[in-house]
Amino acid sequence: MEENNKIFDDEEEELYEHFSLDVDPGQTPMRLDKLLAIHLKKSSRNKIQNAIDSQSVRVNGQVVKSSYKPKPGDRIVVALPKPPREPTEILPENIPLNIVYEDEAVLIVNKDAQMVVHPGFANWDGTLVNALVYHFGQLPTSKNGAIRPGLVHRIDKGTSGLLVIAKTEYAMQHLARQFADHSTERTYYALIWGEPEQDKGTINAKLGRSQKDRRVTEVYEDGGYGREAITHYEVLKRMRYVSLVKCNLETGRTHQIRAHMKYIGHPLFGDATYGGDRILRGNMFSKYKQFVENCFQILPRQALHAKSLGFEHPEKKEWMQFDSELPEDMQTLLEKWEAYVQHV
CATH class of the missing domain: 3.10.290.10 (RNA-binding S4 domain)
Structure with missing residues (x-):
């Protein structure tokens, strides 16, 4: 044969x-x-x-x-x-970074929402990796052939927040093991459509690439396809038509929070990929419709922020915990919704 x-x-x-x-x-x-x-x-x-x-x-x-x-x-x-081709060389670019913490082993960056983490299809430059190469020179890279200096995890374009970067080979191996073992702590804040019935909950549903559109992640209920994905959520504020929730990741699948929240009927506000970029709650009278359209303009992305990050330091063997403020666009959006529901 x-x-x-x-x-x-x-x-x-x-x-x-x-x-x-x-x-x-x-x-x-x-x-x-x-x-x-x-x-x-x-x-x-x-x-x-x-x-x-x-x-x-x-x-x-x-x-x-x-x-x-x-x-x-x-x-x-x-x-x-055909799989998208990885670039054979990363060009350094002088892109400012919001550095939260740095020592000889690790670097904590608060990523802007519109920044892409690493080069790929349709985003070959202007990425976090291009900036890292410029500012830090030689960083350890992954072992699978991809040129992604210092990266042990990632967050989507359109999502803001904290990332840890490894500065040494040992730090990369140590951190990668923590992410694989799910021993890190990652908390996200998200604005979702509607109000969940329970104040707290856990979504345990396998996730995998959609067979119709590989840019989308789907829940596979029969369990025959996909990988284990667990998201714990807590409602922090209810605003009638939308809710602010805190999400803790037990696993770290592609688009995990975005796909899980859509699965339970509460897509992220402004998330075009998962249907959150249209009015899903509330009446369609003109003033409300105009209000929501204005909100979409304030935050033209998914309302998701990687707020806190915790891990064991590779060298010190101490628990490191970092927190970040919500970005201005998301904070403004929340203030507008809070003011609106107080007067309706």
């Missing part, structure tokens, strides 16, 4: 052939998903099933189901969208 891995552009340039095989005459009849599980030993059954369901696996150029039993001579191709 011939197998290979190469660039695949016979039909669609944007697809990358991750794997292909030609079924030989002596192949024992079996389901497609089981056959692929034998040959793709580094891929889980869930990933294989997901690829088949998303039509990324084709037999003789045709979409088939998992139950299909390949025949001798069939050609099976697994083709997925």
Whole structure:
């Protein structure tokens, strides 16, 4: 049975052939998903099933189901969208940083909401990493081939708040282990649509990339796909149409708070990706509608701020705790909502 891995552009340039095989005459009849599980030993059954369901696996150029039993001579191709290319070099840029704390091992930065953390598709420069390279020169980088100096975690563009940067190899390994073990403390403040029924709650729902749009994270209730994700939340202030909540992350999945809050029916205010950029609570009379539109202009992003961060210092072995004020745009937004609900 011939197998290979190469660039695949016979039909669609944007697809990358991750794997292909030609079924030989002596192949024992079996389901497609089981056959692929034998040959793709580094891929889980869930990933294989997901690829088949998303039509990324084709037999003789045709979409088939998992139950299909390949025949001798069939050609099976697994083709997925090309992964975005990491830059081979990070150019230093003189971008100001809001440094909260610094010593020989770690650096704490309060990130502006509009800053992207690391270079990637559509954001190759102007990132936090470009600024770090300029201000600090050689920083340790990740071991997976990506050039992301000092980074052990990240927060989204459109989200403001605290990040810890490793300045030494030892600090990076020590901090990365803490994030992997979920022993760090991360608290976010978010303005959400509506008022949750309970003052406190825990959202335990697996998260994974959407099969329709990989820029979006979705909850997978059946548990067959996705990774464990746990968010603890507490309502700090109720304002009839919106609420200020505190969220503590037990895990750190992509868009975790944003996806979890949408899942329980309370998307983040202003979050265009998860439906929070339109009026979801309240009447649509003209004055209220104009008020909300003005609020969207004050904060044209998701209302989310990484407020506090705690971890064990890699060198001192002491617990370090940092807190930050809400950014001006989010503070102004909260004041406007508080004033509005007092007069309606």
